[in-house]
Amino acid sequence: MKAGTTTSIKRLIRPDAFPTPFCAGCGHGILMGTILRAIDMLGWDMDEMLFVSGIGCGGWIPSPHYAADTLHVTHGRPVAFATGAKLHNPALKVVVIGGDGDLASIGGNHLIHGARRNTDLTVICANNRTYGMTGGQVTPTTPQGARTLTTPDGNPDRPFDLCRLVAAAGASYVARYSVYHIRPLIRALQTALQHPGFCFVEVLSGCPTQYGRRNDIDSPAAMLRYFRDHSVNIARAQFMTETELADKIVIGEFVR
Numbered sequence: 001m002k003a004g005t006t007t008s009i010k011r012l013i014r015p016d017a018f019p020t021p022f023c024a025g026c027g028h029g030i031l032m033g034t035i036l037r038a039i040d041m042l043g044w045d046m047d048e049m050l051f052v053s054g055i056g057c058g059g060w061i062p063s064p065h066y067a068a069d070t071l072h073v074t075h076g077r078p079v080a081f082a083t084g085a086k087l088h089n090p091a092l093k094v095v096v097i098g099g100d101g102d103l104a105s106i107g108g109n110h111l112i113h114g115a116r117r118n119t120d121l122t123v124i125c126a127n128n129r130t131y132g133m134t135g136g137q138v139t140p141t142t143p144q145g146a147r148t149l150t151t152p153d154g155n156p157d158r159p160f161d162l163c164r165l166v167a168a169a170g171a172s173y174v175a176r177y178s179v180y181h182i183r184p185l186i187r188a189l190q191t192a193l194q195h196p197g198f199c200f201v202e203v204l205s206g207c208p209t210q211y212g213r214r215n216d217i218d219s220p221a222a223m224l225r226y227f228r229d230h231s232v233n234i235a236r237a238q239f240m241t242e243t244e245l246a247d248k249i250v251i252g253e254f255v256r
């Protein structure tokens with residue numbers, strides 16, 4: 001059977017996984033399948049893997065859907081729990097999956113110190129630019145000017161560039177794509193899974209329910225079109241001005 005297909009990834013999903021808790025059109029569902037395709041195409045077995053996630057919609061991606069050991073831990077702490085698990089059993093391939101709030105807001109310190117120590121983890125950030133599960137509050141990755149539940153007149157603050165943040169902290173592999181960019185995303189996930197050290201993949205994921213509806217991107221298709229039309233490859237971005245890049249998402253591999 002060809003690897004990475006809807007049929008072949010069934011072996012990686014718990015039989016009672018569906019329906020998922022995701023809203024219609026949530027990008028996390030696409031990411032959930034994309035991670036499994038990457039694992040399936042590597043020919044890996046779930047028995048050698050551990051998935052660690054915190055609280056939030058992103059935390060539901062592995063748990064309880066993946067047919068693997070999954071640790072669903074406190075909000076903001078998945079990198080800390082994953083570090084402990086990896087130290088206890090270095091043979092495990094430990095993968096953290098969390099939202100931008102989980103990993104960059106309450107969990108921001110664990111993220112940068114994991115990168116600084118270059119802990120052997122794969123960290124996947126499902127970045128929907130909002131606290132999706134709790135009603136759509138502002139997060140450290142919400143673009144300046146974007147409307148959220150807590151910034152109805154537009155976010156006054158600058159967002160973190162998570163890839164540059166973890167790269168500066170010392171991560172050994174760093175990439176960013178969106179759920180629109182499935183093929184390069186699969187390749188980046190495969191690299192991150194295989195590469196030793198702290199590997200970080202940021203994945204822009206559409207949240208039509210909380211983020212999109214407040215920012216005039218209010219359908220699942222519109223969210224995917226937004227990612228398509230606002231993404232610029234890192235090679236091209238080098239020749240663009242700050243003004244030209246203001247509303248763009250730079251995608252590609254930042255550290256390899």
Ligand SMILES: Cc1ncc(C[n+]2csc(CCOP(=O)(O)OP(=O)(O)O)c2C)c(N)n1
Nearest residue numbers: 055056057058075099100101102131132133
């Ligand atoms: C210590 C603690 N603080 C706050 C919360 C409430 N809480 C649960 S999920 C969440 C934010 C989720 O946002 P994010 O991590 O970005 O994931 P998303 O739901 O958007 O995928 C918050 C604030 C909590 N459960 N625990």
